[in-house]
Amino acid sequence: MQTLTTHSPLVHSRALGHILLIEIDNPPINAGSAGVREGLLRAIEQLRADASLHAAVLMGAGTAFMAGSDLKEFGQPLAEPQLPQVIAAIEACEKPVVAALHGAALGGGLELALGCDARVAVANTQLGLPEVTLGMIPGAGGTQRLPRLVGMPRAIEMVGTGERITARQAQAIGLVDAVVESVDDLLQTAIERASHLGGKRRVREMAVPTVDPQVLQATKTAVLKAGKGRPQVQAAIDATCMAMTEPVEQALLREREVFQQLRIAPDAFALRHQFFAEREAVRLPSALRAPLRQLQTVVVIGAGTMGVGIAIALLQAGLQVLLLEQDQSALARGSERLAEYYRDRLARQKISPAQAAEQQACLQTSLDWQVLAQADLVIEAVYEDLAVKQAVFQKIDAHARAGAILASNTSYLDVDAIAGVTKRPEDVLGLHFFSPAHVMRLLEVVRGEHTAADVLATAMALGKRLGKVPVLTGNAFGFIGNRIYNAYRQQCEFLLEEGAWPEEVDAAMTGMGMAMGPFAVADLSGLDIAWRMRQAQAAQRDPRQRYVPILDWLCESGRMGQKTGAGYYQYSAGKKTAGSDAQVRALIERASAQRGLVRAPIAAEQIVQRVLVAMVHEAACLLEEGVAHRASDIDVVLVQGYGFPRWLGGPVFWAQQQEPARLQQWMDDLVRNQGFGAQRASAQAVVHLLQTDVAASA
Numbered sequence: 001m002q003t004l005t006t007h008s009p010l011v012h013s014r015a016l017g018h019i020l021l022i023e024i025d026n027p028p029i030n031a032g033s034a035g036v037r038e039g040l041l042r043a044i045e046q047l048r049a050d051a052s053l054h055a056a057v058l059m060g061a062g063t064a065f066m067a068g069s070d071l072k073e074f075g076q077p078l079a080e081p082q083l084p085q086v087i088a089a090i091e092a093c094e095k096p097v098v099a100a101l102h103g104a105a106l107g108g109g110l111e112l113a114l115g116c117d118a119r120v121a122v123a124n125t126q127l128g129l130p131e132v133t134l135g136m137i138p139g140a141g142g143t144q145r146l147p148r149l150v151g152m153p154r155a156i157e158m159v160g161t162g163e164r165i166t167a168r169q170a171q172a173i174g175l176v177d178a179v180v181e182s183v184d185d186l187l188q189t190a191i192e193r194a195s196h197l198g199g200k201r202r203v204r205e206m207a208v209p210t211v212d213p214q215v216l217q218a219t220k221t222a223v224l225k226a227g228k229g230r231p232q233v234q235a236a237i238d239a240t241c242m243a244m245t246e247p248v249e250q251a252l253l254r255e256r257e258v259f260q261q262l263r264i265a266p267d268a269f270a271l272r273h274q275f276f277a278e279r280e281a282v283r284l285p286s287a288l289r290a291p292l293r294q295l296q297t298v299v300v301i302g303a304g305t306m307g308v309g310i311a312i313a314l315l316q317a318g319l320q321v322l323l324l325e326q327d328q329s330a331l332a333r334g335s336e337r338l339a340e341y342y343r344d345r346l347a348r349q350k351i352s353p354a355q356a357a358e359q360q361a362c363l364q365t366s367l368d369w370q371v372l373a374q375a376d377l378v379i380e381a382v383y384e385d386l387a388v389k390q391a392v393f394q395k396i397d398a399h400a401r402a403g404a405i406l407a408s409n410t411s412y413l414d415v416d417a418i419a420g421v422t423k424r425p426e427d428v429l430g431l432h433f434f435s436p437a438h439v440m441r442l443l444e445v446v447r448g449e450h451t452a453a454d455v456l457a458t459a460m461a462l463g464k465r466l467g468k469v470p471v472l473t474g475n476a477f478g479f480i481g482n483r484i485y486n487a488y489r490q491q492c493e494f495l496l497e498e499g500a501w502p503e504e505v506d507a508a509m510t511g512m513g514m515a516m517g518p519f520a521v522a523d524l525s526g527l528d529i530a531w532r533m534r535q536a537q538a539a540q541r542d543p544r545q546r547y548v549p550i551l552d553w554l555c556e557s558g559r560m561g562q563k564t565g566a567g568y569y570q571y572s573a574g575k576k577t578a579g580s581d582a583q584v585r586a587l588i589e590r591a592s593a594q595r596g597l598v599r600a601p602i603a604a605e606q607i608v609q610r611v612l613v614a615m616v617h618e619a620a621c622l623l624e625e626g627v628a629h630r631a632s633d634i635d636v637v638l639v640q641g642y643g644f645p646r647w648l649g650g651p652v653f654w655a656q657q658q659e660p661a662r663l664q665q666w667m668d669d670l671v672r673n674q675g676f677g678a679q680r681a682s683a684q685a686v687v688h689l690l691q692t693d694v695a696a697s698a
């Protein structure tokens with residue numbers, strides 16, 4: 001007879017003969033919240049006390065074993081019982097417990113499984129210790145038990161990078177004992193394993209495999225470098241290494257101590273904010289939720305840099321792709337880049353030959369606009385020129401079927417002006433991918449004045465299907481990301497004019513954690529793009545506005561960036577050879593003199609503060625204008641699309657950490673310093689921005 005025992009609302013158990021099946025039931029991901037921990041303790045007590053029971057199988061109901069701890073608990077004191085206590089009870093119980101894994105065993109979920117006597121998993125289960133990506137280290141023995149199963153180098157990699165692996169990979173390194181193909185076979189296999197274990201197999205009692213000191217050192221160095229030397233990465237490496245030097249009991253206590261310190265350290269708050277902000281970003285406001293349109297075949301127009309990247313992203317997600325071009329040689333170049341991408345992935349074993357063949361079979365190329373009739377979605381990625389795009393959209397309008405979604409990948413142009421040339425503006429929106437489009441996770445979903453709710457909902461769902469973080473934005477020049485980036489770049493130009501050199505600004509920004517400095521980025525992407533845009537805008541510019549002409553002068557002297565061997569810096573074979581040279585400095589000094597400024601050195605700290613305040617101020621303007629509809633979306637855009645350091649949470653989160661009166665003062669200074677015509681965010685917009693707490697509302 002099977003009697004169901006309820007240990008807490010979130011954990012129940014039933015006896016299957018001599019085996020106790022313990023089930024965690026905390027939808028949607030079986031997070032290891034306080035109620036789960038309490039229920040597990042009681043279930044283990046039942047196993048211990050009932051003489052008819054010989055062993056237990058521990059599994060998760062629904063879609064996962066346990067995809068992590070409850071992150072919302074981490075900003076405050078943790079409720080009892082805590083996870084180490086549950087794991088200690090499993091280990092103290094003389095009867096074996098087998099963890100049966102499916103879906104995900106991440107963070108606390110994997111630590112729980114490591115506390116069991118064996119692990120059986122469905123082949124596609126995801127396993128990993130992602131704590132470090134949230135600013136922490138595992139705190140329930142993960143750093144001590146993992147190396148005993150997989151050896152030091154692999155454990156350091158997994159704990160130090162937060163890497164996730166599949167159950168098959170986990171079996172190959174000794175983390176999982178058996179793999180089954182389907183979840184239907186999981187319980188039976190786990191029960192058999194539990195019946196035949198014949199006694200405890202405590203991981204903590206196992207010896208740590210010996211390791212070559214050179215391999216160990218190389219692994220530590222590589223992991224620290226990949227983790228940008230953040231304190232939690234160093235702590236993860238140090239904690240894991242204790243497995244070789246400390247008695248396990250002591251190491252477990254020390255690991256817990258470090259975990260407790262880190263979970264309330266600044267990086268952890270910022271990283272949790274970014275985690276919740278990303279989760280929130282994909283949710284449309286309720287007024288825009290709508291049934292999705294069908295989406296299987298996508299026509300991508302333009303086989304340039306973006307068109308090819310977008311095509312790859314779509315193919316990876318299993319969509320049918322038709323790449324359409326105006327000229328044969330551009331199409332041939334695009335096709336060759338796609339083929340080259342797959343050759344490279346195969347050579348580096350990032351994809352199996354079967355997967356590559358399957359994805360490439362979904363690609364067709366064409367010069368014939370009739371193919372547009374097959375599209376559920378059209379993504380235009382031709383030159384950034386309104387007249388060119390409008391002509392393309394007229395052709396799309398003539399050929400696409402009714403109900404097809406029509407998207408432009410424009411970076412700056414007015415989506416309504418593009419939609420306006422069609423007879424169906426409700427089907428038109430912007431899908432702003434970032435380069436390289438198959439790698440970058442940000443996707444700005446641009447809502448035009450007439451864009452229908454189901455078009456937006458389908459676009460957001462597509463973003464998720466592509467593994468991206470889609471963010472809804474209004475249709476305004478530069479949308480969210482490029483608007484903020486422009487404010488950032490403008491501030492950096494002001495700094496040049498006032499006394500800083502390009503390398504000082506770049507060093508200050510990389511010192512803060514930006515992936516690259518603004519002037520190195522400008523040189524990389526080519527100064528001529530910005531130059532052309534500035535020329536196009538010159539007629540509308542009021543001469544009283546503060547305008548820094550340095551970039552224009554560089555272009556006029558032939559310095560267009562890396563591609564011409566010089567821009568703000570000089571280059572040889574794509575590598576920067578030195579800081580700014582005499583010619584650049586002379587141009588900068590000329591700009592300062594022209595504005596009547598006496599140059600004075602600017603400290604790195606001051607540079608960073610000025611730049612961040614400029615971003616925050618622009619963020620407040622975007623919120624006020626309704627271009628961004630959540631403050632936290634702005635942080636997602638900056639972190640996922642512009643190399644803003646994730647461990648600072650984003651500019652909005654940074655602003656929330658500042659003293660409000662001081663921040664307001666800095667913003668006033670910013671507006672005053674810019675002078676004539678500077679936009680000023682309202683005090684209400686700033687208050688709104690500062691009050692958003694996405695983690696609390698999650």
Ligand code: NAI
Nearest residue numbers: 302303304305306307325326330381382383384410411435
């Ligand atoms: P690209 O110059 O590499 O490619 C444009 C392609 O469009 C060329 O192959 C060209 O032959 C084709 N094309 C031009 N007119 C056409 C027409 N009438 N019909 C069919 N094909 C036509 O340009 P890229 O860099 O790929 O940019 C494309 C769009 O993506 C632009 O709107 C750009 O602003 C936007 N974008 C670019 C990013 C970047 O980093 N390159 C980032 C995000 C957006």
